[in-house]
Amino acid sequence: MHDLDPIVESALEVLTPPSARDPDWYDVLTRARENGHAPAALVLPVSARGERKRNSSRRVALALAAALVLFGLLVATSAFGLRDKLVHLFSAEQPAPSRVILNFELLDRGAPSGLGPGVVADDARRVLTRSLSSGLTAVLYAAPTANDGFCVQLEFRDRRSTAREGPTDCSLASNRSEGVRAEVVSTGSDSFLLYGSLRAPEATGVEIGLADGRVVTPPVTFVGPPVNAGFFLLDAPKTSLPTEVRALRADGTEIGTARLAKPPSTGFVGWCRTTPCNADPTTIRRLTSLRTSNGVLVTAFIAETRDGARCIWASWTVPTASSFSACPAGTRAALALGLAAVGVQPDAALVLLGPVDRTVVLRIEVESQGRTIAATTPTAGYALVELPAITGRPRSIVVRGLSSSGKVVASQLIELPGRH
Amino acid sequence: MEKVAGATLAQIESAYRVHAQRFHRLAWSLLGDEQAAWDAVQEGVARAVRARDSYRQEGPVEAWLWRSVLNSSRSMYRREAARHRLEREAVCDLAGGSPKGTHGDASTDADAVRAAVTRLSERQQTVLFLRYYADLELIAIAEIIGVRRGTVSATLVQAQARLRSLLEGVGDDA
Numbered sequence: 001m002h003d004l005d006p007i008v009e010s011a012l013e014v015l016t017p018p019s020a021r022d023p024d025w026y027d028v029l030t031r032a033r034e035n036g037h038a039p040a041a042l043v044l045p046v047s048a049r050g051e052r053k054r055n056s057s058r059r060v061a062l063a064l065a066a067a068l069v070l071f072g073l074l075v076a077t078s079a080f081g082l083r084d085k086l087v088h089l090f091s092a093e094q095p096a097p098s099r100v101i102l103n104f105e106l107l108d109r110g111a112p113s114g115l116g117p118g119v120v121a122d123d124a125r126r127v128l129t130r131s132l133s134s135g136l137t138a139v140l141y142a143a144p145t146a147n148d149g150f151c152v153q154l155e156f157r158d159r160r161s162t163a164r165e166g167p168t169d170c171s172l173a174s175n176r177s178e179g180v181r182a183e184v185v186s187t188g189s190d191s192f193l194l195y196g197s198l199r200a201p202e203a204t205g206v207e208i209g210l211a212d213g214r215v216v217t218p219p220v221t222f223v224g225p226p227v228n229a230g231f232f233l234l235d236a237p238k239t240s241l242p243t244e245v246r247a248l249r250a251d252g253t254e255i256g257t258a259r260l261a262k263p264p265s266t267g268f269v270g271w272c273r274t275t276p277c278n279a280d281p282t283t284i285r286r287l288t289s290l291r292t293s294n295g296v297l298v299t300a301f302i303a304e305t306r307d308g309a310r311c312i313w314a315s316w317t318v319p320t321a322s323s324f325s326a327c328p329a330g331t332r333a334a335l336a337l338g339l340a341a342v343g344v345q346p347d348a349a350l351v352l353l354g355p356v357d358r359t360v361v362l363r364i365e366v367e368s369q370g371r372t373i374a375a376t377t378p379t380a381g382y383a384l385v386e387l388p389a390i391t392g393r394p395r396s397i398v399v400r401g402l403s404s405s406g407k408v409v410a411s412q413l414i415e416l417p418g419r420h
Numbered sequence: 421m422e423k424v425a426g427a428t429l430a431q432i433e434s435a436y437r438v439h440a441q442r443f444h445r446l447a448w449s450l451l452g453d454e455q456a457a458w459d460a461v462q463e464g465v466a467r468a469v470r471a472r473d474s475y476r477q478e479g480p481v482e483a484w485l486w487r488s489v490l491n492s493s494r495s496m497y498r499r500e501a502a503r504h505r506l507e508r509e510a511v512c513d514l515a516g517g518s519p520k521g522t523h524g525d526a527s528t529d530a531d532a533v534r535a536a537v538t539r540l541s542e543r544q545q546t547v548l549f550l551r552y553y554a555d556l557e558l559i560a561i562a563e564i565i566g567v568r569r570g571t572v573s574a575t576l577v578q579a580q581a582r583l584r585s586l587l588e589g590v591g592d593d594a
């Protein structure tokens with residue numbers, strides 16, 4: 001570096017020695033996806049506004065094309081006696097925002113090899129919007145998959161239009177339950193949302209049976225290729241939870257029924273259906289991912305609970321979803337060494353830790369039987385670390401938090417659980 | 421990997437993987453906190469991912485990412501640097517009082533350099549760090565921070581002279 005003063009050059013070398021930490025591309029994607037949670041200065045790039053302007057003229061053209069196609073479809077369906085079934089051109093629906101596209105992309109990036117849904121994220125579209133009694137607005141996005149299926153993602157927006165990620169689901173495209181599928185997720189302490197799809201060619205609508213005996217018929221929005229499905233949302237108070245969804249033909253006869261589990265599921269993320277404790281699904285965020293030495297992708301999540309606490313958990317699929325979590329109440333504030341949880345799968349043990357006060361703890365070490373067996377640096381206040389095989393007894397570990405000077409500032413003794 | 425108008429995710433990922441450590445050194449230099457620096461890098465690149473449609477191919481993707489990381493670091497510095505310093509001092513007290521200078525020569529040197537660097541102007545710091553840590557040519561630095569090459573050259577000379585005088589203990593307080 002010929003134009004630098006040697007004294008200055010050596011001084012700068014001392015200032016910031018190279019970091020031992022590896023770059024984390026998954027973390028970048030997650031942050032990019034979660035612009036609603038990002039620091040205010042980073043939420044809305046100027047370019048995003050330009051993107052909307054560019055898209056608006058394209059959307060006008062698409063809308064005109066869609067109107068023509070819809071007119072044609074209306075004429076065609078009338079001719080075939082399917083007047084009640086209006087099919088929208090999927091590609092003419094409003095494109096999904098980049099955070100949703102990224103989330104769909106992560107379904108494949110985060111899935112174990114060969115188990116990804118093959119989602120075509122760039123083709124994601126907004127298919128439904130519904131105002132909820134909780135004050136939120138639910139938006140349902142759909143994206144086709146390479147094998148003629150589709151994935152959906154729910155998003156909840158508050159009155160300030162702040163978006164919060166809801167569940168992402170690739171199971172609705174299944175033809176189980178005679179073409180009708182539905183799930184129920186919590187949207188607040190006393191309210192739930194049913195979202196579902198209809199994929200029987202002759203189906204023109206659904207009716208939903210409620211726990212109080214009433215039957216309701218929400219509007220169904222049908223979209224054409226490549227998704228070829230109808231979608232519906234139903235805002236359901238706690239006192240009248242949905243119990244089943246029936247797919248109907250135009251003449252009112254029943255095609256099939258999807259019965260809903262009681263109590264309703266509390267939401268899930270991606271290909272993992274495991275959400276612990278009392279977590280509010282609208283607050284779920286992915287923290288970090290780790291591929292274990294036996295090739296299993298483990299993803300750590302965090303969510304607020306309805307009683308004001310915070311849950312962290314990690315989940316994986318071997319071959320069905322498993323998870324471990326830590327959700328004691330009253331743990332919103334970062335502690336010197338936060339919560340710690342340990343999960344064991346057949347060939348690997350994992351420790352999930354957080355939130356760690358990063359002004360105090362810069363390095364995490366795991367000790368077993370008097371020797372350090374793993375070490376890591378917390379990412380954004382959390383750490384997910386794989387432990388090497390532990391043999392002998394007692395089956396316990398000590399997690400230690402070290403300061404920048406290497407001093408142990410906090411430690412926890414953790415008993416290892418039994419194998420799942 | 422999909423192609424979008426602007427930069428592709430693959431381009432950004434590739435540049436990120438190649439330059440992440442140097443991004444981090446730049447951010448660390450500006451923020452004075454290793455962990456906060458990683459946050460700034462991750463946020464800066466995430467911001468670029470979100471705004472990847474805005475990349476106009478007027479220069480390499482790397483330069484565009486440098487600008488994003490630099491802006492992210494500056495934002496974080498303005499927002500949190502003062503708070504971080506207060507917290508570090510408080511933690512030092514709580515941990516039994518480990519005053520500066522007790523961590524060994526390396527920390528002492530780094531603290532002295534950091535103290536001197538903080539007395540440079542923001543532009544001087546930026547030019548110096550981009551030249552040293554990013555190893556960027558002056559013209560590239562000029563494009564990233566939006567000034568002329570001659571301004572970068574002059575700023576670099578001033579920054580080095582001032583830093584050297586500060587390190588030698590003859591700097592003024594201006």
